[in-house]
Amino acid sequence: MKEKEIEVDCPYQQVILYAEKDDGTFGPVQTGSYMAGNHISEHFRIVENLSKDLVEKLKKGEISPVFYYMTLEGLSISEMAGRTGIPAFRVRKHSTPSGFRRIRISTLKRYADVLNIPVANMFQLINTIEDRNWDIGYKGDIDGSKTGIISQSATGNPLLVETKVITNNK
Protein backbone atom coordinates (compact mmCIF):
# COMPACT_ATOMS: atom_id res chain seq x y z
CA MET A 1 0.00 0.00 0.00
CA LYS A 2 1.34 3.40 -1.00
CA GLU A 3 1.45 6.17 1.56
CA LYS A 4 -0.87 8.39 -0.48
CA GLU A 5 -3.50 5.66 -0.90
CA ILE A 6 -3.71 5.01 2.82
CA GLU A 7 -4.64 8.50 3.98
CA VAL A 8 -8.04 8.97 5.60
CA ASP A 9 -9.29 12.33 6.78
CA CYS A 10 -10.39 11.68 10.34
CA PRO A 11 -8.64 13.97 12.83
CA TYR A 12 -10.53 12.65 15.88
CA GLN A 13 -9.29 9.07 15.55
CA GLN A 14 -5.72 8.69 14.41
CA VAL A 15 -3.92 5.41 13.81
CA ILE A 16 -0.51 4.29 12.61
CA LEU A 17 -0.43 2.31 9.40
CA TYR A 18 2.64 1.00 7.60
CA ALA A 19 2.93 1.93 3.95
CA GLU A 20 5.34 2.32 1.08
CA LYS A 21 6.84 5.79 0.91
CA ASP A 22 7.89 7.67 -2.24
CA ASP A 23 11.48 6.45 -1.90
CA GLY A 24 10.39 2.79 -1.83
CA THR A 25 11.00 2.28 1.89
CA PHE A 26 8.24 1.02 4.17
CA GLY A 27 7.44 2.89 7.34
CA PRO A 28 4.81 4.29 9.70
CA VAL A 29 2.25 6.82 8.55
CA GLN A 30 -0.08 8.60 10.96
CA THR A 31 -3.50 8.92 9.42
CA GLY A 32 -7.20 8.79 10.21
CA SER A 33 -8.98 5.55 11.03
CA TYR A 34 -10.62 3.97 7.98
CA MET A 35 -13.66 2.82 9.95
CA ALA A 36 -14.14 6.05 11.88
CA GLY A 37 -13.54 8.12 8.76
CA ASN A 38 -15.89 6.20 6.49
CA HIS A 39 -18.43 4.26 8.51
CA ILE A 40 -18.82 5.91 11.91
CA SER A 41 -22.41 7.05 11.25
CA GLU A 42 -23.33 3.48 10.31
CA HIS A 43 -21.66 2.22 13.49
CA PHE A 44 -23.65 4.68 15.60
CA ARG A 45 -26.85 3.68 13.82
CA ILE A 46 -26.23 0.01 14.60
CA VAL A 47 -25.46 0.73 18.24
CA GLU A 48 -28.52 2.97 18.53
CA ASN A 49 -30.77 0.31 17.00
CA LEU A 50 -29.38 -2.38 19.29
CA SER A 51 -29.78 -0.06 22.26
CA LYS A 52 -33.38 0.91 21.37
CA ASP A 53 -34.27 -2.74 20.93
CA LEU A 54 -32.84 -3.54 24.36
CA VAL A 55 -34.65 -0.62 26.02
CA GLU A 56 -37.96 -1.78 24.58
CA LYS A 57 -37.37 -5.32 25.77
CA LEU A 58 -36.34 -4.05 29.19
CA LYS A 59 -39.45 -1.91 29.46
CA LYS A 60 -41.63 -4.85 28.54
CA GLY A 61 -39.89 -7.01 31.09
CA GLU A 62 -38.53 -9.41 28.49
CA ILE A 63 -34.91 -9.05 29.61
CA SER A 64 -33.33 -8.29 32.93
CA PRO A 65 -31.32 -5.13 33.71
CA VAL A 66 -28.22 -7.34 34.11
CA PHE A 67 -28.63 -8.56 30.52
CA TYR A 68 -29.37 -5.01 29.33
CA TYR A 69 -26.19 -3.48 30.75
CA MET A 70 -23.87 -6.35 29.93
CA THR A 71 -25.03 -6.35 26.31
CA LEU A 72 -24.51 -2.59 26.08
CA GLU A 73 -20.97 -3.01 27.38
CA GLY A 74 -20.29 -5.91 25.01
CA LEU A 75 -19.77 -8.49 27.75
CA SER A 76 -20.75 -12.11 27.16
CA ILE A 77 -22.15 -14.36 29.89
CA SER A 78 -18.82 -16.14 30.35
CA GLU A 79 -16.92 -12.82 30.44
CA MET A 80 -19.39 -11.43 32.97
CA ALA A 81 -18.98 -14.58 35.06
CA GLY A 82 -15.19 -14.18 34.98
CA ARG A 83 -15.35 -10.53 35.97
CA THR A 84 -17.87 -10.88 38.78
CA GLY A 85 -16.77 -14.26 40.08
CA ILE A 86 -20.40 -15.41 39.80
CA PRO A 87 -20.80 -18.83 38.10
CA ALA A 88 -21.88 -18.63 34.45
CA PHE A 89 -25.06 -20.62 35.04
CA ARG A 90 -26.11 -18.04 37.64
CA VAL A 91 -25.29 -15.12 35.33
CA ARG A 92 -27.43 -16.81 32.69
CA LYS A 93 -30.23 -17.13 35.24
CA HIS A 94 -29.87 -13.51 36.39
CA SER A 95 -30.07 -12.42 32.75
CA THR A 96 -33.73 -13.43 32.71
CA PRO A 97 -36.43 -11.26 34.35
CA SER A 98 -37.51 -14.06 36.69
CA GLY A 99 -33.93 -14.78 37.73
CA PHE A 100 -33.27 -11.08 38.29
CA ARG A 101 -36.13 -10.84 40.79
CA ARG A 102 -34.36 -13.37 43.01
CA ILE A 103 -30.93 -11.70 43.08
CA ARG A 104 -29.55 -10.70 46.43
CA ILE A 105 -28.54 -7.06 46.76
CA SER A 106 -24.96 -8.06 47.52
CA THR A 107 -24.86 -10.00 44.22
CA LEU A 108 -26.39 -7.05 42.40
CA LYS A 109 -23.62 -4.85 43.78
CA ARG A 110 -21.03 -7.20 42.25
CA TYR A 111 -22.68 -6.81 38.85
CA ALA A 112 -22.96 -3.05 39.26
CA ASP A 113 -19.27 -2.73 40.16
CA VAL A 114 -18.22 -4.55 36.99
CA LEU A 115 -20.69 -2.59 34.87
CA ASN A 116 -19.49 0.71 36.35
CA ILE A 117 -22.96 1.79 37.35
CA PRO A 118 -24.57 2.43 40.72
CA VAL A 119 -26.86 -0.33 41.97
CA ALA A 120 -29.68 2.22 41.69
CA ASN A 121 -29.39 2.13 37.89
CA MET A 122 -30.53 -1.47 37.92
CA PHE A 123 -33.89 -0.03 38.86
CA GLN A 124 -34.09 3.07 36.70
CA LEU A 125 -33.63 4.24 33.15
CA ILE A 126 -32.35 7.76 32.92
CA ASN A 127 -33.61 9.55 29.84
CA THR A 128 -31.91 12.51 28.28
CA ILE A 129 -32.92 14.33 25.14
CA GLU A 130 -32.13 11.83 22.42
CA ASP A 131 -33.23 13.79 19.39
CA ARG A 132 -34.67 17.06 18.34
CA ASN A 133 -38.11 15.58 17.74
CA TRP A 134 -38.65 14.96 21.41
CA ASP A 135 -41.74 16.97 22.22
CA ILE A 136 -40.79 18.63 25.46
CA GLY A 137 -41.29 22.22 24.51
CA TYR A 138 -40.45 24.73 21.89
CA LYS A 139 -37.51 23.81 19.71
CA GLY A 140 -36.06 27.24 20.40
CA ASP A 141 -36.02 26.51 24.12
CA ILE A 142 -34.02 23.35 23.54
CA ASP A 143 -31.59 24.96 21.13
CA GLY A 144 -31.12 27.93 23.42
CA SER A 145 -30.61 25.89 26.53
CA LYS A 146 -27.20 25.29 27.99
CA THR A 147 -25.68 21.88 27.57
CA GLY A 148 -26.12 19.80 30.67
CA ILE A 149 -25.04 16.36 31.69
CA ILE A 150 -26.48 14.12 34.33
CA SER A 151 -23.84 13.25 36.82
CA GLN A 152 -24.08 10.48 39.35
CA SER A 153 -21.60 10.30 42.17
CA ALA A 154 -21.12 7.75 44.90
CA THR A 155 -22.03 8.55 48.47
CA GLY A 156 -20.90 7.00 51.75
CA ASN A 157 -23.73 4.49 51.34
CA PRO A 158 -22.70 1.92 48.70
CA LEU A 159 -26.30 1.45 47.60
CA LEU A 160 -27.10 5.15 47.29
CA VAL A 161 -26.06 7.40 44.44
CA GLU A 162 -26.50 11.13 44.09
CA THR A 163 -27.91 12.12 40.69
CA LYS A 164 -27.61 15.71 39.53
CA VAL A 165 -27.60 17.77 36.37
CA ILE A 166 -24.46 19.77 35.79
CA THR A 167 -24.89 22.71 33.45
CA ASN A 168 -22.05 23.43 31.11
CA ASN A 169 -21.52 27.19 31.21
CA LYS A 170 -18.97 27.23 28.40
Added chain:
Amino acid sequence: MSQIPFRHIMAAHCESGTVTALLNHHGMEISEPMVFGIASGIFFAYLKTPGMEFPMFAVRSMPGQVRTRFAARTGVKFRTKKYRSPEKAEKELNELVDQGQPVAVQVDFFYMNYFPAWYRIHVNVHFVTVIGREGDKYFISDSYHPQIAEIDRESLLKGRFAGGSMAPRGFMFYPVRIPENVDLQKAIKDGLAGATKNMLKIPLPFIGIKGIRRFADKITDWPRYAKNEDYLADKIFRITIFLEDQGTGGGGFRFLYASFLQEASKVLLNPRLEEMSKEMMSIGDGWREVSLASAKIAKQRDFSRARLMEIGDLLRVRADMEESFFKRLEKELSNHKKT
Protein backbone atom coordinates in the same frame (compact mmCIF):
# COMPACT_ATOMS: atom_id res chain seq x y z
CA MET B 1 6.53 13.94 41.04
CA SER B 2 5.58 14.90 37.48
CA GLN B 3 6.47 13.41 34.13
CA ILE B 4 9.55 11.35 33.28
CA PRO B 5 11.13 12.68 30.05
CA PHE B 6 9.88 10.06 27.59
CA ARG B 7 9.73 10.03 23.80
CA HIS B 8 6.09 9.35 23.13
CA ILE B 9 5.38 7.91 19.70
CA MET B 10 2.23 6.41 18.26
CA ALA B 11 2.63 2.83 17.12
CA ALA B 12 0.69 0.33 15.06
CA HIS B 13 0.21 -2.13 17.90
CA CYS B 14 0.05 -1.54 21.67
CA GLU B 15 2.35 -4.36 22.79
CA SER B 16 5.09 -4.00 20.17
CA GLY B 17 4.77 -0.22 20.50
CA THR B 18 5.13 -0.30 24.28
CA VAL B 19 8.14 -2.65 24.16
CA THR B 20 9.76 -0.49 21.44
CA ALA B 21 9.22 2.78 23.32
CA LEU B 22 10.63 1.32 26.57
CA LEU B 23 13.71 -0.06 24.79
CA ASN B 24 14.24 3.27 22.99
CA HIS B 25 13.96 5.04 26.36
CA HIS B 26 16.73 2.82 27.72
CA GLY B 27 19.02 3.54 24.77
CA MET B 28 18.31 0.58 22.47
CA GLU B 29 17.43 2.03 19.08
CA ILE B 30 15.08 -0.45 17.49
CA SER B 31 11.94 -0.06 15.39
CA GLU B 32 8.47 -1.43 16.05
CA PRO B 33 8.53 -3.70 12.94
CA MET B 34 11.84 -5.19 14.14
CA VAL B 35 10.38 -5.93 17.60
CA PHE B 36 7.27 -7.44 16.01
CA GLY B 37 9.22 -9.51 13.48
CA ILE B 38 11.84 -10.84 15.89
CA ALA B 39 8.98 -11.89 18.16
CA SER B 40 7.23 -13.73 15.27
CA GLY B 41 4.12 -11.67 15.88
CA ILE B 42 2.51 -12.60 12.56
CA PHE B 43 -0.17 -15.25 13.00
CA PHE B 44 -3.67 -16.37 12.15
CA ALA B 45 -6.32 -18.21 14.13
CA TYR B 46 -10.04 -18.74 13.60
CA LEU B 47 -11.88 -19.75 16.74
CA LYS B 48 -15.37 -21.01 17.45
CA THR B 49 -15.86 -23.22 20.45
CA PRO B 50 -19.24 -24.40 21.79
CA GLY B 51 -18.99 -21.87 24.64
CA MET B 52 -18.45 -18.93 22.30
CA GLU B 53 -21.50 -16.94 21.27
CA PHE B 54 -19.87 -15.82 18.02
CA PRO B 55 -16.72 -16.86 16.11
CA MET B 56 -13.60 -14.75 16.37
CA PHE B 57 -10.29 -14.54 14.61
CA ALA B 58 -6.81 -13.31 15.49
CA VAL B 59 -4.12 -11.99 13.19
CA ARG B 60 -1.27 -11.84 15.69
CA SER B 61 0.32 -14.08 18.27
CA MET B 62 -0.95 -14.41 21.86
CA PRO B 63 -0.81 -11.22 23.96
CA GLY B 64 2.43 -11.13 25.92
CA GLN B 65 4.36 -13.20 23.40
CA VAL B 66 5.81 -10.19 21.60
CA ARG B 67 7.67 -9.28 24.80
CA THR B 68 8.61 -12.81 25.90
CA ARG B 69 9.82 -14.00 22.48
CA PHE B 70 11.68 -10.77 21.77
CA ALA B 71 13.40 -11.07 25.16
CA ALA B 72 14.31 -14.73 24.60
CA ARG B 73 15.79 -14.01 21.16
CA THR B 74 17.75 -10.86 21.99
CA GLY B 75 18.82 -11.42 25.60
CA VAL B 76 16.93 -8.34 26.79
CA LYS B 77 15.63 -8.97 30.30
CA PHE B 78 12.36 -7.52 31.51
CA ARG B 79 11.26 -7.42 35.11
CA THR B 80 7.64 -8.54 35.27
CA LYS B 81 5.20 -8.74 38.13
CA LYS B 82 1.58 -9.65 38.79
CA TYR B 83 -0.34 -8.85 41.96
CA ARG B 84 -3.20 -10.09 44.05
CA SER B 85 -3.49 -6.83 45.94
CA PRO B 86 -4.42 -3.63 44.04
CA GLU B 87 -2.99 -1.55 46.90
CA LYS B 88 0.40 -3.23 46.63
CA ALA B 89 0.36 -2.97 42.83
CA GLU B 90 -0.38 0.73 43.03
CA LYS B 91 2.26 1.34 45.70
CA GLU B 92 5.00 -0.42 43.74
CA LEU B 93 4.04 1.31 40.49
CA ASN B 94 4.18 4.68 42.27
CA GLU B 95 7.59 3.92 43.74
CA LEU B 96 9.04 2.95 40.36
CA VAL B 97 7.57 5.96 38.57
CA ASP B 98 8.79 8.26 41.36
CA GLN B 99 12.28 6.83 40.86
CA GLY B 100 12.09 7.83 37.18
CA GLN B 101 11.34 4.37 35.77
CA PRO B 102 8.66 4.28 33.03
CA VAL B 103 6.59 1.15 33.59
CA ALA B 104 4.38 -0.71 31.12
CA VAL B 105 1.11 -2.00 32.55
CA GLN B 106 -1.57 -4.30 31.19
CA VAL B 107 -5.08 -2.85 31.34
CA ASP B 108 -8.66 -3.30 30.20
CA PHE B 109 -8.91 -0.81 27.31
CA PHE B 110 -12.44 0.13 28.40
CA TYR B 111 -11.13 2.17 31.33
CA MET B 112 -8.71 4.28 29.26
CA ASN B 113 -11.08 7.22 29.39
CA TYR B 114 -8.85 9.59 27.43
CA PHE B 115 -10.42 7.89 24.39
CA PRO B 116 -14.04 8.65 23.44
CA ALA B 117 -16.64 6.34 24.96
CA TRP B 118 -17.78 4.91 21.61
CA TYR B 119 -14.24 3.73 20.87
CA ARG B 120 -13.65 1.90 24.14
CA ILE B 121 -14.40 -1.80 24.45
CA HIS B 122 -13.60 -4.39 27.09
CA VAL B 123 -10.28 -5.93 26.06
CA ASN B 124 -8.03 -7.03 28.88
CA VAL B 125 -4.83 -7.09 26.87
CA HIS B 126 -4.07 -3.45 26.20
CA PHE B 127 -0.60 -2.22 27.14
CA VAL B 128 0.31 1.35 28.10
CA THR B 129 3.35 2.96 29.72
CA VAL B 130 2.98 4.96 32.91
CA ILE B 131 5.46 7.84 32.70
CA GLY B 132 4.57 10.01 35.68
CA ARG B 133 1.98 11.01 38.21
CA GLU B 134 0.73 14.10 39.95
CA GLY B 135 -1.81 14.04 42.76
CA ASP B 136 -4.55 11.67 41.72
CA LYS B 137 -3.68 11.53 38.05
CA TYR B 138 -1.21 9.52 36.00
CA PHE B 139 0.54 10.41 32.76
CA ILE B 140 0.25 7.70 30.16
CA SER B 141 2.07 7.01 26.93
CA ASP B 142 -0.46 5.01 24.91
CA SER B 143 0.59 3.86 21.43
CA TYR B 144 -2.90 4.57 20.11
CA HIS B 145 -3.10 8.15 21.42
CA PRO B 146 -1.46 11.03 19.57
CA GLN B 147 -0.26 12.78 22.74
CA ILE B 148 0.70 11.90 26.29
CA ALA B 149 -2.61 11.22 28.02
CA GLU B 150 -3.82 11.70 31.58
CA ILE B 151 -5.92 9.26 33.53
CA ASP B 152 -7.41 9.38 37.01
CA ARG B 153 -6.12 6.99 39.64
CA GLU B 154 -9.39 5.08 40.01
CA SER B 155 -9.75 4.36 36.28
CA LEU B 156 -6.17 3.15 35.99
CA LEU B 157 -6.63 0.88 38.98
CA LYS B 158 -9.91 -0.49 37.59
CA GLY B 159 -8.23 -1.13 34.27
CA ARG B 160 -5.32 -2.94 35.93
CA PHE B 161 -7.61 -5.13 38.00
CA ALA B 162 -10.51 -5.85 35.65
CA GLY B 163 -11.53 -9.50 35.89
CA GLY B 164 -12.53 -11.94 33.16
CA SER B 165 -10.51 -13.66 30.47
CA MET B 166 -6.84 -12.71 30.39
CA ALA B 167 -7.36 -10.55 33.48
CA PRO B 168 -4.38 -8.19 33.88
CA ARG B 169 -3.98 -8.80 37.65
CA GLY B 170 -1.90 -5.64 37.88
CA PHE B 171 0.68 -7.02 35.45
CA MET B 172 3.56 -4.64 34.79
CA PHE B 173 6.97 -4.82 33.13
CA TYR B 174 10.04 -2.77 32.34
CA PRO B 175 13.50 -3.63 30.95
CA VAL B 176 16.26 -4.22 33.49
CA ARG B 177 19.05 -5.47 31.24
CA ILE B 178 19.80 -4.72 27.61
CA PRO B 179 22.89 -6.52 26.24
CA GLU B 180 25.51 -4.20 24.74
CA ASN B 181 25.80 -6.29 21.59
CA VAL B 182 22.62 -7.99 20.57
CA ASP B 183 23.12 -10.63 17.88
CA LEU B 184 20.47 -9.12 15.64
CA GLN B 185 21.14 -11.50 12.75
CA LYS B 186 20.42 -14.55 14.88
CA ALA B 187 17.40 -12.91 16.48
CA ILE B 188 15.94 -12.09 13.07
CA LYS B 189 16.51 -15.62 11.77
CA ASP B 190 14.84 -17.05 14.86
CA GLY B 191 11.97 -14.63 14.33
CA LEU B 192 11.55 -15.68 10.71
CA ALA B 193 11.67 -19.36 11.65
CA GLY B 194 9.04 -18.75 14.34
CA ALA B 195 6.78 -17.05 11.80
CA THR B 196 6.96 -19.96 9.35
CA LYS B 197 6.14 -22.29 12.24
CA ASN B 198 3.15 -20.13 13.23
CA MET B 199 1.74 -20.14 9.75
CA LEU B 200 2.64 -23.62 8.46
CA LYS B 201 3.57 -26.06 11.19
CA ILE B 202 1.12 -25.87 14.08
CA PRO B 203 -0.93 -29.08 13.69
CA LEU B 204 -4.32 -27.58 14.45
CA PRO B 205 -6.97 -27.00 11.77
CA PHE B 206 -7.79 -23.47 12.94
CA ILE B 207 -4.26 -22.03 13.15
CA GLY B 208 -2.07 -20.43 10.48
CA ILE B 209 -2.87 -21.02 6.79
CA LYS B 210 -5.36 -23.75 7.77
CA GLY B 211 -7.06 -21.15 9.99
CA ILE B 212 -7.45 -18.70 7.09
CA ARG B 213 -9.02 -21.48 5.01
CA ARG B 214 -11.35 -22.40 7.87
CA PHE B 215 -12.41 -18.76 8.16
CA ALA B 216 -13.09 -18.74 4.39
CA ASP B 217 -15.26 -21.87 4.70
CA LYS B 218 -17.14 -20.78 7.81
CA ILE B 219 -17.97 -17.15 7.05
CA THR B 220 -21.22 -18.26 5.40
CA ASP B 221 -22.29 -19.71 8.77
CA TRP B 222 -22.14 -16.33 10.51
CA PRO B 223 -25.84 -15.43 10.01
CA ARG B 224 -26.71 -18.55 12.04
CA TYR B 225 -25.01 -17.11 15.15
CA ALA B 226 -26.44 -13.59 14.80
CA LYS B 227 -29.37 -12.45 16.94
CA ASN B 228 -30.55 -9.98 14.29
CA GLU B 229 -29.42 -8.03 11.26
CA ASP B 230 -27.84 -5.20 13.24
CA TYR B 231 -25.84 -7.66 15.30
CA LEU B 232 -24.55 -9.37 12.16
CA ALA B 233 -23.71 -6.04 10.52
CA ASP B 234 -21.74 -5.09 13.64
CA LYS B 235 -19.82 -8.39 13.57
CA ILE B 236 -18.99 -8.04 9.88
CA PHE B 237 -17.85 -4.45 10.40
CA ARG B 238 -15.57 -5.86 13.06
CA ILE B 239 -13.65 -7.82 10.40
CA THR B 240 -12.61 -4.42 9.05
CA ILE B 241 -11.86 -3.08 12.52
CA PHE B 242 -9.73 -6.12 13.48
CA LEU B 243 -7.78 -5.98 10.22
CA GLU B 244 -7.31 -2.23 9.85
CA ASP B 245 -8.07 -0.18 12.92
CA GLN B 246 -7.42 -2.25 15.98
CA GLY B 247 -3.68 -1.80 16.25
CA THR B 248 -2.48 -3.80 13.25
CA GLY B 249 -0.69 -1.21 11.12
CA GLY B 250 -3.20 -2.10 8.39
CA GLY B 251 -3.80 -5.25 6.35
CA GLY B 252 -3.96 -7.44 9.46
CA PHE B 253 -0.31 -6.78 10.51
CA ARG B 254 0.95 -7.73 7.03
CA PHE B 255 2.17 -4.16 6.26
CA LEU B 256 4.06 -4.10 9.57
CA TYR B 257 5.60 -7.49 8.76
CA ALA B 258 6.60 -6.26 5.28
CA SER B 259 8.49 -3.39 6.96
CA PHE B 260 10.25 -5.92 9.18
CA LEU B 261 11.31 -7.99 6.16
CA GLN B 262 12.70 -4.89 4.48
CA GLU B 263 14.78 -4.02 7.56
CA ALA B 264 15.79 -7.68 7.97
CA SER B 265 17.11 -7.83 4.38
CA LYS B 266 19.57 -5.05 5.21
CA VAL B 267 20.75 -6.64 8.46
CA LEU B 268 21.10 -10.10 6.90
CA LEU B 269 22.49 -8.65 3.64
CA ASN B 270 19.93 -10.72 1.79
CA PRO B 271 18.34 -8.94 -1.21
CA ARG B 272 15.85 -11.80 -1.61
CA LEU B 273 14.17 -10.70 1.61
CA GLU B 274 13.77 -7.19 0.16
CA GLU B 275 11.84 -8.75 -2.73
CA MET B 276 9.78 -10.80 -0.30
CA SER B 277 9.00 -7.66 1.72
CA LYS B 278 7.35 -6.20 -1.41
CA GLU B 279 5.42 -9.41 -1.84
CA MET B 280 4.25 -9.24 1.77
CA MET B 281 3.15 -5.64 1.18
CA SER B 282 1.03 -6.88 -1.70
CA ILE B 283 -0.39 -9.68 0.51
CA GLY B 284 -1.34 -6.91 2.97
CA ASP B 285 -3.12 -5.10 0.11
CA GLY B 286 -5.11 -8.30 -0.36
CA TRP B 287 -6.12 -8.33 3.30
CA ARG B 288 -7.22 -4.74 2.85
CA GLU B 289 -9.49 -5.95 0.06
CA VAL B 290 -11.08 -8.31 2.60
CA SER B 291 -11.60 -5.32 4.93
CA LEU B 292 -13.17 -3.15 2.26
CA ALA B 293 -15.44 -5.94 1.01
CA SER B 294 -16.59 -6.65 4.59
CA ALA B 295 -17.36 -2.98 5.27
CA LYS B 296 -19.31 -2.77 2.01
CA ILE B 297 -21.38 -5.87 2.77
CA ALA B 298 -22.09 -4.69 6.32
CA LYS B 299 -23.15 -1.28 5.08
CA GLN B 300 -25.38 -2.66 2.32
CA ARG B 301 -26.88 -5.22 4.72
CA ASP B 302 -26.74 -7.90 2.08
CA PHE B 303 -25.87 -11.03 4.02
CA SER B 304 -26.80 -13.51 1.35
CA ARG B 305 -24.64 -16.60 0.99
CA ALA B 306 -23.29 -15.30 -2.32
CA ARG B 307 -22.09 -12.04 -0.77
CA LEU B 308 -20.49 -13.75 2.21
CA MET B 309 -18.81 -16.15 -0.19
CA GLU B 310 -17.15 -13.11 -1.78
CA ILE B 311 -15.30 -12.60 1.52
CA GLY B 312 -14.59 -16.33 1.66
CA ASP B 313 -13.11 -16.30 -1.85
CA LEU B 314 -10.88 -13.35 -1.02
CA LEU B 315 -9.70 -15.18 2.10
CA ARG B 316 -8.87 -18.32 0.09
CA VAL B 317 -6.64 -16.27 -2.19
CA ARG B 318 -4.88 -14.85 0.89
CA ALA B 319 -4.38 -18.37 2.22
CA ASP B 320 -2.86 -19.57 -1.06
CA MET B 321 -0.56 -16.56 -1.31
CA GLU B 322 0.59 -16.82 2.31
CA GLU B 323 1.15 -20.55 2.05
CA SER B 324 3.39 -20.05 -0.96
CA PHE B 325 5.10 -17.08 0.73
CA PHE B 326 5.93 -18.81 4.01
CA LYS B 327 7.08 -22.00 2.28
CA ARG B 328 9.53 -19.93 0.24
CA LEU B 329 10.56 -18.03 3.36
CA GLU B 330 11.29 -21.34 5.05
CA LYS B 331 13.40 -22.41 2.07
CA GLU B 332 15.18 -19.06 2.06
CA LEU B 333 16.06 -19.54 5.72
CA SER B 334 17.50 -22.99 5.14
CA ASN B 335 19.52 -21.66 2.16
CA HIS B 336 20.77 -18.82 4.36
CA LYS B 337 21.92 -21.28 7.02
CA LYS B 338 23.93 -23.24 4.43
CA THR B 339 25.77 -20.11 3.16
